[in-house]
Amino acid sequence: MAKQMHDTPMLDQLESGPWPSFISGIKRLAKDNNIAVDLLGQLETSYETKKGYWKGGTVGVVGYGGGVIPRFTELKNEDGTPKFPDAAEFHTIRIMPPPGSHFDSKTLRSMCDIWEKYGSGLICGIGQSGDIMFQGCSSANVQPFFNEINELGFDMGGAGPAVRTSMSCVGAARCEQSNFDEGRAMRTLVNNALDDLHRPALPYKMKYKVSGCANDCMNAIHRSDFAVIGTWRDDMKVDQAEVKAFVENKGRKYVIDNVITRCPTQALSLNDDDTLAVDNGNCVRCMHCLNVMNKALSPGDDGGVSVLIGGKRTLKIGDLMGTVIVPFHKMETDEDYEWLEELGTEVLDFFAENALEHERTGEMIERIGLTNFLEGIGIEIDPNMIAQPRTNPYVRMDAWDEEAAKWEERKA
Amino acid sequence: MAEAPRMPDEIGVRDIQEFLHPVMKKNYGNWKYHDRPRPGVLHHVAHSGDEIWTVRAATSRQMDIHQIRELMDIADDFAEGYVRFTIRSNMEFMVSEESKVQPLIDALAAHGNPIGGTGNSVSTVSHTQGWLHCDIPGTDASGAVKALMDEIIDEFTHEEMPNRVRLTSSCCQINCGGQGDIAINIQHTKPPKIDHSQVGNVCERPTVVARCPVAAIRPAMVNGKPSLEVDEKKCICCGACFPPCPPMQINDPEHSNFAVWVGGKHSNARSKPTFHKLVASGIPNNPPRWPEVSKIVKQILAAYKADAKDYERMGEWAERIGWPSFFEKTGLPFTKYHIDNWRGGRANLNASAHIRF
Numbered sequence: 001m002a003k004q005m006h007d008t009p010m011l012d013q014l015e016s017g018p019w020p021s022f023i024s025g026i027k028r029l030a031k032d033n034n035i036a037v038d039l040l041g042q043l044e045t046s047y048e049t050k051k052g053y054w055k056g057g058t059v060g061v062v063g064y065g066g067g068v069i070p071r072f073t074e075l076k077n078e079d080g081t082p083k084f085p086d087a088a089e090f091h092t093i094r095i096m097p098p099p100g101s102h103f104d105s106k107t108l109r110s111m112c113d114i115w116e117k118y119g120s121g122l123i124c125g126i127g128q129s130g131d132i133m134f135q136g137c138s139s140a141n142v143q144p145f146f147n148e149i150n151e152l153g154f155d156m157g158g159a160g161p162a163v164r165t166s167m168s169c170v171g172a173a174r175c176e177q178s179n180f181d182e183g184r185a186m187r188t189l190v191n192n193a194l195d196d197l198h199r200p201a202l203p204y205k206m207k208y209k210v211s212g213c214a215n216d217c218m219n220a221i222h223r224s225d226f227a228v229i230g231t232w233r234d235d236m237k238v239d240q241a242e243v244k245a246f247v248e249n250k251g252r253k254y255v256i257d258n259v260i261t262r263c264p265t266q267a268l269s270l271n272d273d274d275t276l277a278v279d280n281g282n283c284v285r286c287m288h289c290l291n292v293m294n295k296a297l298s299p300g301d302d303g304g305v306s307v308l309i310g311g312k313r314t315l316k317i318g319d320l321m322g323t324v325i326v327p328f329h330k331m332e333t334d335e336d337y338e339w340l341e342e343l344g345t346e347v348l349d350f351f352a353e354n355a356l357e358h359e360r361t362g363e364m365i366e367r368i369g370l371t372n373f374l375e376g377i378g379i380e381i382d383p384n385m386i387a388q389p390r391t392n393p394y395v396r397m398d399a400w401d402e403e404a405a406k407w408e409e410r411k412a
Numbered sequence: 413m414a415e416a417p418r419m420p421d422e423i424g425v426r427d428i429q430e431f432l433h434p435v436m437k438k439n440y441g442n443w444k445y446h447d448r449p450r451p452g453v454l455h456h457v458a459h460s461g462d463e464i465w466t467v468r469a470a471t472s473r474q475m476d477i478h479q480i481r482e483l484m485d486i487a488d489d490f491a492e493g494y495v496r497f498t499i500r501s502n503m504e505f506m507v508s509e510e511s512k513v514q515p516l517i518d519a520l521a522a523h524g525n526p527i528g529g530t531g532n533s534v535s536t537v538s539h540t541q542g543w544l545h546c547d548i549p550g551t552d553a554s555g556a557v558k559a560l561m562d563e564i565i566d567e568f569t570h571e572e573m574p575n576r577v578r579l580t581s582s583c584c585q586i587n588c589g590g591q592g593d594i595a596i597n598i599q600h601t602k603p604p605k606i607d608h609s610q611v612g613n614v615c616e617r618p619t620v621v622a623r624c625p626v627a628a629i630r631p632a633m634v635n636g637k638p639s640l641e642v643d644e645k646k647c648i649c650c651g652a653c654f655p656p657c658p659p660m661q662i663n664d665p666e667h668s669n670f671a672v673w674v675g676g677k678h679s680n681a682r683s684k685p686t687f688h689k690l691v692a693s694g695i696p697n698n699p700p701r702w703p704e705v706s707k708i709v710k711q712i713l714a715a716y717k718a719d720a721k722d723y724e725r726m727g728e729w730a731e732r733i734g735w736p737s738f739f740e741k742t743g744l745p746f747t748k749y750h751i752d753n754w755r756g757g758r759a760n761l762n763a764s765a766h767i768r769f
Contacts, residue, residue, distance in 0.1 A: 010700040014555055017562030020524055022544075022554050025476035036476075039544075046543035046552065047699040050665035054547045055658060062417040071545060092545060096424070101497040102431040105484040108495070112477040121477045125497045128540065128588050132497075135474065135545055147418050155423040166425070167499065172441035173432055174456050174464065174506075181441065183428030191424035198422065214680035218499060221685050222591050222678055229680075258722050262682050288681040292723070295445040313587050315652050316625045318754060319687045358623055 002034045003086070006041035010048065026122060035120040035136050038084035042075055045083070059091050059139050061146045065199040067094050067156030068142055089138045090120070094131035094157030095149055096190075099168040099183030099210075101126055110152055118145035129207070130167035131157040155194075161358075162200035163193040163348070168210035169217040171230075177290060178212035179230030179303035180331035186210040188337050189226070189344045196348065203355035206348055213299065214287045220311070220322070225361040226347055227308040227322040228340070233330075234300035235280040242296035247274040259289050304330040305340070309347060309373075310362030320362035323370065325377075327384035346377040380410070433494040433506045435464045451571045452527035453513060465513050466504050467491075469525035470536050470561075470568060473501040474544065474554060482523060490516040500536040500578070502529050526569055532576055534567035534713070537596075539581040540588045548654050549583035550598035550668040551697050557581050559701040560596070560709060567713065574720035574729070577713070580676075584651055591676030593726040594709055595688045598697060599671040603647040604660035608634040615640070615657035623652045670695035670705050674712060675727025686727045692744050708744070715741040734768050 005027075014023045026043075029036035042053055059070040069092040075083045082088035095111075097103070111132070115121060120136025127133045137145055146156065157165035166189060169175070171182030189208040196202060209220035212230040220227035247255050252270065260268045264286055267279040276296075290297045307329070308322030326343070330336055347361070354376065355364040365373045374381060429437060439458035446456040454466040472479075483503060487495050490512065491505040498504060503525070505516055517527050529535035537560065542552035560579075567573065582589035582597040589595065611617070617640055621629050628646035632639055640660070642653075651662040672695065676688030691712070696704045712726075719741055720729035730738040739746045752760040 013700045014558050017558070018526065018565050019558055019561040020470060020472035020526075021558055022472040022474040023558075025472055025474065025479055028478050029476045043543055043552075047555070050551070050668070050697060050699065051663055052543050052546060052549040054545060056547050056655070061420065063420040069545070071547065090545070096426075097497070098426045098431045099428040102428060102433075102436075103495055103497075104431055105487045105493045105495065107431070108480055109484050112480050116477055122474055123477065123480060124474045124501075125471070125480075125503070126499070126501060128538065128590065130499075146420070150421050150423070153423060153426060155425070156420070170496065172443075173428065173436045174443060174466070176443035176445050176456070178441060178443070187425045187427065194422055194424050198420075216678045216680060216685070219590060219678040221680075222676075222687075262723060264682055284680075286680050286682060288723070291681060294447065298445075313590065315586055315650070316623065318756075319591075321685060321687075356622075357619070 002030055002032050002037050005030060005037055006044060008040050008044040011040060011044050029121040033121055034086035035090070035138075036122070038087035039090065039120060039122075039136060041084040042073060042087055045075060054090070059142055061143050061156070063198075064156055065201075066159045066162050067198065068092070069094065069159055087120075087136070090135070091137045091139065091142060093119075093134045093137055093142060093145060093149075094127065094129070094159055094165060095134065095154050096157045096165050097126065097130070097132050099186045100170045100173055101130070101132075101167075102173065107152075111149070111154075114145060114148045114152065117148075129157065129165045131165045156198060158197040158200075160200035161202045161204050162206070163190065163197040163202070164205055164207045165197075166190045166208045166210065167218045169212050171210075171212040175212060176294070177215065177230075177287065177299060179232055179299055180212065180305060182210045182212045182230070184337060185228055185305070185331065185340055188341050189228075192341045192344055193348055196352075202348075202352050204358050204360055206351060206361065208344065214285055215291065221308050222311050222319075222321055223313065224311050224322070225309065225351070226344065227311055229306045229308065230303065231285045231306050231328065232300035232303045233328055234302040236278060236283060236285075236290070236300055237298040238276055238278060239296050239298075240275040243276045243293065244274045246293050246296050259292050262288055264288075302330070303332075304328050304336075307343065310360070310365050312360045312362050316358070317363050317366060320360075320366070322362070323365070324382075324385050325374065325379055327382055343377075350376045431494070433464065433492060433508075435462050435508045436494075436506065438462065448531050448571070449513075451533055451569060452530055453517075454530055455510075463508065463510075465507050465510060467507070467513060467516050467520065467527060468498070468502050468504050468529050469520045469527055470529060471501055471503050471525060472554075472558070473536070473539070483525070486516070486519045486523060490519045498529075500529070500538045502536050526565055528569040531571040532573040533569070533571045534564055534573065534577040534579060536568070537561065537579040537581050538589055538592070540583045542583040546583055548586075548651055548662065550600060550663055551583050551670070552699060553581045553583045553589065555700055556596065556670075556702045556705055559703075560706045563706050564710065564713065573713075573717055575723050575725045577716075577726065578676075578678075579709075586651065591678065591688050593674060593676060593688075594712060595673040595676060596705055596709065597671055597673065599669055599693060600649040600651050600662050600664065601667045601669060602664050603642050603644045603649060604651075604653055604662045605664075606640065606642065607659040607661070608637060608639040610659035611640050611657065612638040614659055620653050620657045620660070623656060625650060625652060629653060668697050669693060670697060670702070672705075672708055672712070675725075675730055677725050677727050679725075682723070683728055683731075689727075689730075690750055691738070691742070693749060711744070712742050715743075737768065
């Protein structure tokens with residue numbers, strides 16, 4: 001039996017309704033866990049006063065510099081003692097899940113057993129960086145909890161100015177639109193940068209995210225400094241019998257309105273015999289027609305990735321999306337994955353050396369210009385990197401002839 | 413001699429292959445197509461002829477260990493012992509026989525986990541920690557999301573939207589919750605309140621000055637002590653100064669409001685990815701059920717559902733009908749604050765004669 005519950009009239013109202021209630025979960029924990037009792041007390045206070053009461057601090061485990069999100073209560077009595085002492089230390093420990101967040105029931109049960117011994121019993125699956133988050137641990141229990149999770153075979157996630165925990169989509173495990181081995185690519189990038197993940201010493205965050213196609217289910221272009229997006233180079237595959245079956249089932253108007261005219265580059269045309277003509281040279285692999293005519297249309301066989309650098313959310317210069325720096329690289333052999341690992345290292349190293357404090361990769365590129373960044377990491381320019389050429393004339397172009405010669409040389 | 417501390421085993425990310433359902437492992441990289449037998453259920457077919465059914469269930473995101481154990485009981489008794497978390501905190505259960513789908517759905521539903529979120533539905537809201545755990549939260553994203561999803565749960569369990577709808581919620585404008593078709597974020601509206609007696613002791617002043625996106629913060633001496641001052645006309649109330657300098661209190665229980673943004677799109681399908689755009693602000697931060705937020709979200713969803721064409725995402729719909737029509741159809745007021753005046757904002761103005769009457 002835990003200590004007596006606090007009155008929580010406002011939180012109680014979040015127990016009604018059909019959607020699963022996190023409050024009911026915390027209340028269930030509170031039956032035999034004092035941390036959960038006092039968490040409810042503090043949370044109810046926040047609901048009453050509309051104020052948050054957590055502050056950061058420094059809590060970690062031996063050997064690592066990051067991965068624990070420290071939280072200490074600021075809700076104190078007049079004598080300075082915490083109002084809700086059993087939740088006065090309420091740290092989150094970030095643990096990296098396998099790629100695609102796949103689990104077996106045994107592993108999740110083991111995690112629950114360890115967490116029951118040391119923490120509040122509250123688990124968030126999954127956090128916005130992709131971690132499975134164990135929420136609510138005292139300072140003293142952080143180390144023994146991590147020791148057991150680590151012995152179970154899992155490692156701490158990233159926090160602070162560090163390489164962060166990564167995410168990859170369900171990918172090749174279950175998706176026909178996968179263009180490479182997403183799980184392997186994600187693991188390659190992160191495990192190559194573990195020192196910078198566990199020991200925060202970068203100017204700011206560095207996030208790698210991996211999606212198997214341009215549907216970008218992992219939000220990589222918006223939300224990562226280093227986005228790996230699956231694509232293919234040869235022609236998309238068309239099963240004309242399935243196209244005909246789809247037209248017969250849905251009707252010509254539906255197909256014209258929802259497939260043909262929705263192609264962003266007008267690369268599709270419906271033939272008189274209800275087969276599909278594809279202008280593959282103009283297809284931009286946007287995925288729309290493949291999504292709609294899933295059974296009839298498939299990615300080509302020559303799969304690989306596009307890499308876009310510099311995506312991030314608001315702070316400090318506003319939203320930025322990733323910019324293409326590699327239009328295509330085949331992903332098939334061990335050498336291809338080594339290439340990705342090396343590119344990951346190059347970008348990380350350049351960021352570590354050249355970004356200002358609290359500056360993300362995209363902001364650094366805005367400050368120094370894309371061409372300087374590309375020279376820094378040793379990548380040649382490509383017209384796929386721009387949405388359109390420059391419109392403003394205020395630039396020195398003294399070396400124009402040499403640069404034009406380089407282009408001719410590359411074409412030759 | 414004290415015992416040497418245990419050093420971590422620097423494992424990194426585990427291999428995906430260790431955690432896959434056997435059918436997924438066997439057919440890794442070799443899937444042919446999928447269909448959706450009903451909302452919340454996916455059916456994938458491999459080139460080998462193997463099939464797998466996935467049932468997607470909503471969770472409360474922050475789950476207690478008892479609930480996870482019960483879900484694992486369901487995974488063992490009604491599925492085949494394997495699950496995965498989606499990016500929006502749904503839990504997916506995989507089975508290799510169609511006959512197991514309905515019993516699994518029944519077990520999850522009986523446990524209180526709605527089935528849905530696939531196809532053209534509103535999926536679970538991806539959101540931030542809020543008052544439960546964040547150090548700069550203006551609200552409780554978890555609570556606002558629970559209250560909202562109670563009201564629009566039918567849009568999760570059905571597939572009746574023109575295209576998929578992705579919602580996000582964040583407890584400040586730093587927006588860890590991310591971009592969405594509809595993003596519901598709390599917004600600070602007043603400059604930080606500075607405790608000058610603390611700034612000199614607690615804050616690394618150049619770091620704080622450097623962090624301000626609009627150069628509104630400068631070093632100052634206040635009452636003979638080193639502190640910082642804020643040019644309140646310039647300040648955009650972003651709160652970036654608060655984490656490195658807690659005496660610059662940004663949270664304001666009275667003046668922090670919700671803002672709603674629409675048209676964020678991650679996918680490259682049809683149109684290029686887009687950022688979300690401001691459509692509503694000044695919405696009361698009103699726990700425990702935030703009815704004013706839910707009302708506006710429902711208004712936007714209803715207008716989109718009624719008017720968008722098949723496969724149009726929220727932002728694509730607004731682009732097609734034009735933003736004046738968007739405000740008309742949703743009934744939301746258009747104000748001077750919708751006109752971008754941030755760096756590069758001119759790109760968001762209309763430089764054409766494309767006008768509807």
